[in-house]
Amino acid sequence: AMSAVQAIQALIAGAELGGGIVSPFVAFGEMGIGNTSSAALITHKLLSVPLDQLVGRGTGLDDDGLVEKRRLLQQASARANVSSVFEVLCEFGGYEINMMVGAMIGAAAQRRCVLIDGYIATAAFIAARAFESHVLDYAIWSEVEKRLRAQEHKMGTEKYETRAEFERRLDRTARRLPAAFINNAIGNLQKRCKLLYEANGGLFEEGGRSRRAL
Numbered sequence: 001a002m003s004a005v006q007a008i009q010a011l012i013a014g015a016e017l018g019g020g021i022v023s024p025f026v027a028f029g030e031m032g033i034g035n036t037s038s039a040a041l042i043t044h045k046l047l048s049v050p051l052d053q054l055v056g057r058g059t060g061l062d063d064d065g066l067v068e069k070r071r072l073l074q075q076a077s078a079r080a081n082v083s084s085v086f087e088v089l090c091e092f093g094g095y096e097i098n099m100m101v102g103a104m105i106g107a108a109a110q111r112r113c114v115l116i117d118g119y120i121a122t123a124a125f126i127a128a129r130a131f132e133s134h135v136l137d138y139a140i141w142s143e144v145e146k147r148l149r150a151q152e153h154k155m156g157t158e159k160y161e162t163r164a165e166f167e168r169r170l171d172r173t174a175r176r177l178p179a180a181f182i183n184n185a186i187g188n189l190q191k192r193c194k195l196l197y198e199a200n201g202g203l204f205e206e207g208g209r210s211r212r213a214l
Contacts, residue, residue, distance in 0.1 A: 007090045007098055014102025019110050025174045026107040027144075028100055030120035033059075037073055039123035041092040044077060046085060046126050051077060085130035093127070100124035105131060108138040115174065117145050140174075143181060147173050 002010070018026060032039075040054040055070050080091045089098050101124045104114050108128075116125050116139055128135045148170065155161075161169070 002090050002093065002098070004090055007086065007093065010095045010098035011102035014099035015106035017099070018103030018106030021107060021112060024112060025115055025171070026103070026112045027115040027117065027170070028104065028121040028124065029117040030096065032118060032120050035094060035097065035120055037069070038092050038094060038097060039120045041073060041077060042088055042097070042123045043126055045082065045088045045092070046130055085127050089127055097124050101128045101131065104128040104135055108132065108135040112138060113140055114138045115140050115144055140177065143177060144170070144174050
């Protein structure tokens with residue numbers, strides 16, 4: 001758990017970082033070492049998804065270990081009577097997740113495309129969306145990663161790529177996303193805001209799925 005002051009400091013530091021990036025694309029990813037449980041609890045609290053569906057074996061727990069992990073996280077969830085996004089981030093977030101939340105909001109405020117990759121970054125995005133609905137309009141999900149993996153499959157295992165080369169390939173791939181895909185990802189802000197408002201805390205339909213108004 002973090003104090004309210006610590007959580008605010010992390011959010012502000014992230015927002016300043018994300019808002020100061022000049023690239024048209026800001027990518028978020030995380031190794032997920034030691035914080036998948038935090039991500040699971042954040043997602044569980046904000047989206048009301050059953051915790052068992054969000055908790056996996058991590059680095060390779062056996063069946064008994066998985067049962068115990070789920071028991072402990074259920075216990076943590078029951079102990080913390082929190083519901084607002086800020087309370088959830090104070091209780092279950094850490095500096096890395098909370099800074100990502102702030103950075104996503106800051107980047108979107110500067111009209112940067114926000115690329116989301118992985119479980120931890122997705123949990124941070126869920127929290128960012130709960131804070132600021134406009135973040136959703138700048139999010140592009142795993143399409144870039146899918147295209148990168150397809151490229152690597154063609155390259156074969158013998159191809160060595162430096163970090164600088166990978167960064168250039170990532171930039172090229174993101175920039176070459178079809179306009180139709182980006183328009184689909186961005187969607188219609190006015191329509192979504194109207195649905196969010198009319199739901200008044202309930203469920204609303206978005207992209208064929210029932211979502212909770214946060």
